[in-house]
Amino acid sequence: METRDKIREKYNLAPRNSSMEKVKKLLQNAKSISLEQISAIVAADKNLCRRAYAIAFPGRTDVPETQMDAAAAVSRVGINILVILALGNILNSTVIRTFETMTQMGLKSGNPLNCLKSEDEYITGCVSFHGKANGMIYMVFEDGLAEKVYGSIYGKSQIDESQRYLVHDTIGELVNIIAGNLQSNLCDAGLDCKIVVPSVSRMEMSHMNRPPGYHHEVFVFIYEGSPCWVHLLVNPECC
């Protein structure tokens, strides 16, 4: 067993998940790995394959999973986008686990087509990461869901206005946990980066910082009918 594995075991820290191993494999072998080998990695992960296919062939939404050509998708999207898609898998499972553990709220993945109205204001938490990987994570909440999150921690169904900062603190910590997990996975894959302290504000989605060229993925989660959106923006050049 490697020393690193022993230290993780010493502190009962979970081993890295399979999506992470895929990212690592893709990054470590980016220059020498063949298209067939990459396609085999992608084909073995249905979720990754489906998302790569959707980006490669945006018009072909009716193709059954069994008929998706992983090699064709890989050759179209390229290794950098595949790495980001694999990161998206990690993000997706981390969001669900974070809410389950910290707030006892069982979120379910929703339909990404359930879009925000860009002119509306939402409570938005943001954490950016900088280094060999650069990007940012936004978590966007409708007021009602943000209040439910606050209620799950403080046991109150209504927010006293003087305590509204606690809603922001709670959202900030949740996005910090999610970004911290992603950053840890990036570092272990060889993309050392640091995260900054989260910021939380009310904002219109049209004011979200979308640096040109960054790959942008949106995940939707639903709790008791209320949606929460998680935006992952990553500079593909660093991957």
Add this chain to the structure above:
Amino acid sequence: MKYKILTSDDSKMVRVIVARTFSPFNCEILEAGTGTEALEVVAKHSPDLIILDITMPDMTGLEVLKTLRANPVTASIPVVMLTAESANKTVEEADRLSVSGYIAKPFKPEQLLAQVKSIIDLQPA
């Protein structure tokens, strides 16, 4: 014996969860929202155990830990890291600084309680 436990985290939410976790026990919970504040509380109250976050606004938890270890008065205080950062390099650095435990967020209160109970003999209040 009434133990003093310091929770240092910039998030009130985490400090509330920590305080709630230990409320059934005979201990006093001290709170700090920044690394600097944590060092001030340590100097003033000499806690028996510290639960320490890494990402904080002024000093990181690892910087706080280094400062504690460099001072003979505070060098042997048990520290449990409670943080979202769990990259191998970070865990190794904390290990070199002799942490007593490392818990990755998101965490379950019972995980934290078990870790702390393995270090100090907490008794019901």
